[in-house]
Amino acid sequence: MALHVYFCVSPCIVFVHHVRSEQVRMLDRFSNKSTSGTLHLTATHLIFVESNAAVTTAAQEIWILHHHIASVEKLSLTTNGCPLVIQCRNFRVVHFVVQKERDCHDIYSSLLRLLRPVSYEELYAFSYNPKQNDQQREEGWQLIDLGAEFERMGVPCDQWQLTDVNRDYKICDTYPRDLYVPITASKPIIVGSSKFRSKGRFPVLTYFYQEKKAAVCRCSQPLSGFSARCLEDESMLQAISKANHNSRFVYVMDTRPKLNAMANRAAGKGYENEDNYSNIRFQFVGIENIHVMRSSLQKLLEVVGSRSLSASDYLLGLESSGWLRHVKAVVDAAICLTKAVTVEGASVLVHCSDGWDRTAQVCSLGALLMDPYYRTIKGFMVLIEKDWISFGHKFADRCDQLDGDPKEVSPVFTQFLDCVWQLTEQFPQAFEFSEWLLLQIHEHVHSCQYGNLLANNQRQREELQLKDRTHSLWAFLLSEQQNYVNPAYCPGHAETHPVLEPSTLPCHFKFWRNMYLQFDRSMHPRQSILKNVLTLKENNRQLEDTVKELEARLKEHGISPPTLVPQAPYRGHRCFPTRPHSLILVAPLSQKEAQQRQEEEEEEEEEEVGEEATECCIDTERTVEGSSGTERKESYGDLQETYGAKAEPAVVSLEFGVARMTC
């Protein structure tokens, strides 16, 4: 049965060197519970299948993509077997105990070999094949069109134009081909300016606030050193200023702390001198660099990963990790940007050191606050495509996609998603997508399953011919859009609140449990309102379909439908059992569960269900279906058993499970 499922779910898996070890125990990180099962190692995945599952529950399966594995550690031998700890980039931590030491060593050494791909061709995206033909694939890549996006913003216009200076990546190889600059910025100015900027990343338009004709531009730090200046760069900023009639000056936001920027001057880089530029207002906003962020998240994960954490230790650890402080710094910078653009109508130039980490964070978050379009599902994809992918955030380096310099790895993009999540918590009605979209995107940044987020910049992507050889993530996400919809979304919110003004009170910055502890189910609330509402909505839709179908049937028989249609479930059509509300402390029935039940009940439907299982791709199992799939609790009595629980950790952390019975 289990093997059958593998082939169904992912036909592309080739069992190249299939290592298999039975009698493996998987330990829960936060309690003393463990499950035993079988471990399979395939070319792309490490799979754990629970063996002695009860008849009523589906066997738990855990699929770990090799690309997700950040580190494998073999601990010293114990009486029970050989422990193997695997840490994943999507914050999954699994602890296996393999009975036979030889098996453990086999798995360990195979994983080490598979862990570090050295060339892009080894990545999963190049072998992944979701049963699409070339035409579908091409259509998938065309879903997001940045040219159209700039048109939506109102660019080109009388002040901004498309420039072809970077058509062949000659001026800047980390920028996209199509760039938008002020009409008055001539080619010599652009070329001169790019020579004065680190990595040639000269000021270009990234967002145009049509209402006030104010622009958000981005670039890298100037090569000013202690005294150098560049007339072309100065006239570039002059041109940006002239393109906006609302304000006499341009804000220049250096997103680094002042000290870091000063230190850069010794290396011939630095920041703009207000005296040299006739029309700028210069400001530091103080977001720390990638190394600080990396160690901050590391600390945070250590804290929340420790067992029997007390409320005090949790809060102290949260504070000392500084993660929430950094998240707040990014949000603060975005708010600052938004205020300058929407309230003052001034244009803003944002940069950091190279203009691809903090700059991307601040520009995209600012745009998210300013423009309701980016708060839709499609718009959010456009935003990531524009500010992160096309402007050259180094996904391959930052997310450790290939074996590279560990110092280049940093959770910059994760932090951006965290910031977005903080906003969705403050404005539950403003976003069309729920946190599942954020989690799914984060998952695929590391999975290397789709081509969009591979490599470091557009030029590399073109060289790798990603569009011809891999599939687009956006097409996949849009195809199952209904899973990511936020049921509380209210499109009218955008009209009344086009610009979001988040509160920066510290208590609004919370630890994102569903991201950093997403695989530790014992830490999650037992029930999810989001899931429940989605299930109800789905039920509703299904029932409406039933009504329509029945009405059509009645018409076939020549009877006009009565006003009240009996809504009895009719055989052959899928409708979910409704659940009692007051009694349950159970996860609401998810679609998959319902399907499984249906499967048991109605054999004639088996084929259909089987097909659906095929469609459901491996990595989706974690999201809508997977997150409750195995945790079917039938009685509230489980409440005590699974009490190793954590309430919304920003508020309190509970550890009931550790309440051992001792005097």
Added chain:
Amino acid sequence: MEFSEHIKTANVEDVVLRRPFYQPTKGTLCVTGHHLIFSNRGGDSARPFLLLLRNIDAIEKSVENLLGYSRLFSSTGQSQRPSVSSGTITLKCKDLCVLQLDIPGMEECLNIASSIESLSSLETVSEMYPFFYRPPFLSLQDQWGLSSTEQHYAQMKEIHDGWRVSQVNRDYSVSPSYPPAVIVPHSIDDETLVKAARFRQGGRFPVLCYYHRETGTVIMRSSQPLSGANRKRCREDELLLQAVIDGSELGYIIDTRSSQQAQQARMTGGGFESKSCYRGWKRLHRQLEKGKVLQESLIKLVEACGDQSHSVDRWLSKLENSKWLSHVQTALSTAGLVAECVERDGHSVLVHGSEGTDTSLLVSSLAQLILDPDSRTLAGFLGLLEREWVQAGHPFQQRCAHSAYSHVRLRHEAPVFVLLLDCVWQLARQFPLAMGFSEPLLLRLAKEVYASDYGTFLCNSDQER
């Protein structure tokens, strides 16, 4: 009426009221015996703003020659005499709302402030507003209260064999803080109860508060036994507890003090159940803070929430420093432990602290919330509060006289009930679909418990009521 003695200035015009989430408004302020009434003459908000004086926790006044005050309204074209001195009264309410009143005229300001001060700290219960409040939709003849011991007993048909309702406390002579009727084991007669009560502080002998249907086990609560320094015993109390676990071999006593505290309590005549005297009962200690520590914790928490520095680190360290969440955690984990004992291990549990009126109630009611789906409905929850807090004699008047803003530090002050509400909220966060009520109910309860139009939470025990 005597209230008028306190009211020196009843009416002031042109007062500016500032409160959170609203624009500052200007209107007439009126002080009555129980309320502060603010009505907006503009008429755009037809309903006047009423504030129960009992709700006011602390009052701060500052008198200044307010040029800023006139400037504020000069833009709207209203004429102001700039020379008039005026004052600002900041009212900090027990429901943690902070209001600010700008009052023209120094004398009026001081008068009003002193009236509020004296009226908000009335001590006599019978002068309080609930005695004057007559809601149009309720009459005094209606049934009072949602749940009583008898009703509770009647609901649980299964226990009628082993348990009975005892009227031993009908004139409050056995235990002044217990309700007239309590549920006790069938085999124990009233005489034994009276004797057992003498061995427990405040006469609070072990009574049933929850019967678990599946395992047939119970949760009981009591106060500490008065074993004292020379380890006194009480045969009747031992009999009573023995009757509870009749048939099964083990019961748990959850002591909400640390074992050290329990030892120390013997010096002052209190104590704990020793192993040798109570066969089959196993004692577990879980230290739950109460009283002053809890009050300080709440004060620090409220301070942290009011911090304006916008620094995440400072917020987290202040939150940690308040230890409030630690208290929440301990309370919930102790309740979880009780629930585990009953549900998983199938053993009866007796919960007590020292007086048995604070933490014992907290733990027993949370455990019931965890175990019993019926208590998670709206009516069930209110019934639970009625039984476990109001009737069981939580001294509301002593515990909830002042809140976090007050400078008065009373000895008996403790936000145990607020802690309960917080715990319930945390449970609701973990099980959003399990509760038949939502956050606003908890907020409303937190407000009512400090200052209410209704008499439910007045006084300290059933007897006084």
